[in-house]
Amino acid sequence: MLPGVIGLVQATEVVKLLVGFGEPLIGRLLTYDAVGMHFREVKLRKDPNCPLCGTNPTIKDLSIHTEGAAQACAVGDNGQGDSAAAVGTTAKPGG
Ligand SMILES: [Zn+2]
Incomplete structure (x- = not known):
């Protein structure tokens, strides 16, 4: 039931933004x-200090999320996110 309630709220927000109606x-x-x-x-x-949308942003390139997003969010063999695998390096944990 919870996903249904939250999904309904999210869908309502999308429709409001697309139609330009409501708050x-x-x-x-x-x-x-x-x-x-x-x-x-x-x-x-x-x-104002947000690195993405603050007054002096330091994150300016989000292309990793458009090219191989599945790799960027990949889960390693240990069940944890593995950013090293996302960028294609050969670094291994602890070594
Ligand atoms: Zn921000």
């Missing part, structure tokens, strides 16, 4: 407590 959750975080059946809203402000 989207921009700048707000909506949390859902399924056990207590509570929705809660928290206002979020933009972080």
